[in-house]
Amino acid sequence: MTPFAYSRPAGIDEAVALAGPHSRFIAGGTNLVDLMKEEVERPERLIDINALPLREIRDTDAGGLSVGALVDNASLAAHPQVTARYPLISRAILAGASPQLRNMASTGGNLLQRTRCHYFYDRAVPCNKREPGSGCPARDGLNRQHAILGASEHCVAVHPSDLCVALAALNALVHVRGPQAHRCLTFEQFHRLPGSRPQEDNILAADELVLGIELPGEGFPQHCAYLKVRDRASYAFALVSVAVGLLLDGDGRIAQVNIALGGVAHKPWRDAEAEDLLLGCRPEATHFQRCADHLLRGARPLRDNAFKIELARRSIVRALHMAAGGAQ
Incomplete structure (x- = not known):
């Protein structure tokens, strides 16, 4: 490990003043x-x-x-207001990592997780995310875990967080503080697709600190679902995950629907056009399948991950059924 200086500021202004391109904020440190x-x-x-x-x-x-950004994942998942009003968050957190990690991992840190791509972690091979311009061996290498949506020739990695998929579906806001001002970002704004700059996971400046997240009033407590499909039942990243929040009107038709996908792109994946297809519809399989097809219409699989398209399609339909039925 490379030697580094260590600071423990007592206030937010002091922390921001210390920040820069060669420093990192640390909370739980799990990533x-x-x-x-x-x-x-x-x-x-x-x-x-x-x-x-x-x-x-x-x-x-x-x-x-x-x-707040320093609320640990375990406390967030168990908080009475969260379990009652935003159960989607609790379900997503409990689907991820292990109890030990959830006790340490912070809310803000979860937003800032780097990809778990094995090429990114292996300094013996090139990686555009680690060393821009060096290449992306995942495109022609082992890519079963990689992206089918929103990727570029420079990077096909996926975002690893479960919590972020739920926050995307809830339309959360992210509050950040820099040396000049406070900013409030939509969750859609916060994370980036790779494009030609895969080394930039989000739009934060090097001297900006995540203060916390803000959840809207509507948390879909009656009709939500978090479905995570993975290679083993615990302590594994998603091949595909789906977060769904539904509102049904008095006639049982869909009045609002929010869907976010994980495990398929460089950021939690939303598509407003696909969601709008369900508005005014009965919560039925035919409509769910049409929505899933639209969500995945831009999928571009690699050699080893074409199975993710059908897996995602079935997962979307299943999660929508679970949410419509009020599944716990």
Whole structure:
């Protein structure tokens, strides 16, 4: 591991002032420390933010819920307001990692996870995300786990987070602080597709700190589902995951639907056109299948992951049935 300086600021302003392109904020460290051990990340300074006042979960004036960046995943999943109003979040968190990791991993850190692509972690091979311009061996190599949507010739990695898929489906907001100002970003804005700059996972500046997330008033407590399909029953990343939130009107028709996919793209995948196809429809298989086909219309599989298209199609339909039925 490369030597680094260490700071533990007492306030947000101090933390932001210390930040820069050669520093990293650290909270639970469940991803960053792994990357440092492999020398994929080699920061010159670690800024420990655990002393900052970012552990609160509180109601917002708009009727939603504010979650501080340092709230650990286990506490977030078990919080009474979350289990009652936003069960999609609890289900997504409990589908990921292990109890030990959930006790350490922070809400803000979850948003900033780097890809778990094996080429990214292996410094003996090229990787455009690690060293821009060096190439992407995953395109012609082992790519069973990789993206079928939104990829580019420069990167086909997928985003690893379960929580982020749920937050995308909930239309969460991300509050960040830089040296000049506070910004509020939609979840759709926050993460990037790879394009020609796969080394940039999100739109944060190097000196911006995630303060927390804001959940809207509508959390779909009656009709939601998180479905994660993976190679083993626990402690595995998703091949495909689906987060669904539904509102049904008095006639039993779909009045609102939010769908986010994980395991298929560089960021949680949303498609408003596909969701709109379900508005006013009965929650029936024919309509769900049409929505799934539209969601996956741009899929571009690689040699080893074409199976993900049909897997995703069936998972979308199943998750929509689960949400419509109020499955727990």
